[in-house]
Amino acid sequence: MRSRFDEQLKLLNNSLIEMGSIIENAISKATKALETQDVKSAREVIEADQIIDDKEKEIESLCLKLLLHQQPVARDLRQISTALKMITDMERIGDQAADISELCILLASDEYIKKLEHIPQMAKATIRMVTESIDAYVKKDMALAEAVVEYDDVVDELYLAIKKDLIALVHADVENGGQAFDLMQIAKYYERIGDHAVNIAEWVIFSITGKHKNRQVL
């Protein structure tokens, strides 16, 4: 009985790793499409969002089956409830990669008012956060999960730097306003991806300690 349960928990972990890899790819591809103004790649990211949604449903279904069949307690209960919380944030990250791609298509025929510099850095930072938060879950690595939470400051600082740049560009020429607004929106999507990675990491900490944001859940 227990060995079947362990196999199913392993399957759950593998599914989360797979979903994590799909969303990392979505962020990476959306960023590259943005940098190169590649409409085709941006469309592929939007279309691939359905795969992420399907993966979320598949993992959700597996978690519900485990709750029903195994009536888990202790670390099993924490692991499965954490997975259920994580996939909601992971699915939202997929949506945000698609949202970035939508704006990428909108801006594809315009010359950028500024060379994209901080946005690729934000993308790199958020991909790292997503990867590490899921790694922390699989390896039950508390220090790594805490590092993800800390690392969000890097993303927030980049967001503020972009905001400052764009305000300066609008001050210099009000004609920049339209694109500046879209670029600000894109930066906001990356910043939200960082927040979702923090949410994932905080649930990983719960799965290890039983505490969510230093509060005992039960």
Added chain:
Amino acid sequence: MKCFEIEKLNLHYGDFHALKNICMNIEKENITSFIGPSGCGKSSLLKTLNRMNDIAEGCRISGDVKLFGEDVYGDMDVNMLRKRVGMVFQKPNPFPMSVYDNIAFGPRTHGIKSKYELDKIVEKALQDAAIWNELKDRLKKSALGLSGGQQQRLCIARAMAVSPEILLMDEPTSALDPISTGKIEELLLHLKEAYSIIIVTHNMQQAARISDKTAFFLFGQVIEYSETESMFTMPRDKRTEDYITGRFG
């Protein structure tokens, strides 16, 4: 408030050391679950609380068990102790007599003879056990004709008819179907407002559903004793974790 204070309790059955230095307090008006693998000492401790072990051959007990501050193994009259600390067993064991006489049996042995008073006690006990509506027209019928679930609730009513302060329950639902189990669990949650309940169960989900505190026993020792929700989400001891998640036992 504590109903039981247990201090350095050791119990031997001949050479077998069944309970090892148990120290725990049990809260009043609470449901406390004892869990653990077979032979770990949980039923032995339960029976120690109303001295059911006294008649077990070769049984030796040392240490303190206090009921609301009174020494259970001191001068306390055993009949009075068992009136205050009732017990319900795994298998329903109605007496081969009518429903009414089953409930009235205890009060009669404690000297109540008035029919009016006995009628009142029988009705109240059956109502408290949430079985009055099912049995009010069958009071004179044999209790042996009831279903297993009804028999067990009758036994709970019988235990309550002598107005105990505490109910000890040794796997009270393990022989019952899920509907009857659900009814008894609902009943226990209702009863804990007035009684202190201590239940031995092999059903982890039952312990998680109904009890306020849970004690995990292993090889005659209490390994962990804590708030139930905390034990079932974040047990402190690896042995508890391994047992409740089915990794051993």
